[in-house]
Amino acid sequence: MAYTEIDRENKKIRLFYPTNKPAKRIKEWQEELKGYDIEIIPQNTITDDQMKLCYVLFDQFANSKGWGLDYTKNYFKALFGTVYEISNFSLSPMKKNALTLEQATNFIQFIIEFAIEQDVNLYILDSKDKRARHIREIVPDIQRYVISCLRKRICCVCGRPHNEYNTVDLEHYDNVNEIGGYEFDTGLETRFLSLCRHHHTEIHNIPKQEFLEKYHLEPVYLNERLVYELLEVYPNHFKLFRKRLKDGYYRGIIKEEK
Structure with missing residues (x-):
């Protein structure tokens, strides 16, 4: 080089x-x-730090799945290239076909969201203090991360899944009484997080803004499509949305009712 x-x-x-x-x-x-x-000729390409982070994520994902590192790298490159229509790209900043800075950011986000979908809980070892940092601390777009956690029904703080041993709740970050209570909840007026019981209890025992700053989180608003996707994930929520859906209120937005 x-x-x-x-x-x-x-x-x-x-x-x-x-x-x-x-x-x-x-x-x-x-x-x-x-x-x-x-x-x-300045090139707005992937940085060395981004390249290193990609390989850390490859390694963790590979270890979790029992895959080889090269296979994992090529798997993610092929998958990302297909989704974003980018062919034959390099992760090296010095290569002519290197990803742009924006593409590299999207690639990192893509790896993290795919890992969530595949039940892989990623951590990064901080090189300075040797502390294990959860992936939410370095994810490029924290709101997309939170949405991925909501879809998968895992705790956006610790990554615990919802199962027979652990409950993950839908946290209304904003007071639902401001919209008249749960009967009037369409899922469109308030912000949400997905939290295990431990962190659900914590957010109600300390100031909520302090909780967000502590865990580097942002609650998210949902649109009609996202609420529709989450109906089966959170069967006891979005009561007004469900009623309106049956009444044909979202016809044209939602093709079919669950």
Whole structure:
């Protein structure tokens, strides 16, 4: 991998190029380059930190599933490339076909959301204090993360799933009494989180904003499509939405009733 260095004092640009080629060939290149104009083309590509994070996520996902690292990397690249219509891309910032910064951000988000769907609870080991950081602390879009947790019915703080051993509740972050109570809940007027019983109790024992700051979270508003998707996930919620759905209120928005 070549890199350059600007020596302003001596008015030189040095190109460092790893090679085993004979010195004669290097001198020929040097003479040839003297006649070239220099053009600087900034590339808004994936950063080194993003690339490293991708490989950390690959490794954790691979270990959880019992997959090989290379297989996992290629699997995610193929899946992401299909969804976003990006072919033959590289995760190396120095490659011509490197992901852009925005694409790399989307790729990281994609890996995290896919891991949630596949019941893989990701953590990142902080290199400074060796503390295990939950993925919600570094996810690019925290609201998309919360929505993924709502869909899967897992705690957005700790990742515990809803099952016979653990209950995950739908937390109305805003007071449902402000809309008249649960009978008037369409799911469209208040914000939501999905929390296990432990963290559901905690959010009601401390100021809610303090809870959000402690766990790096943001509650989310839902649209009609999301509420519809969550009807089976949370069967005791969204009572007014269910009533209106039966009455044909969402015809044209929702194709069929569950």
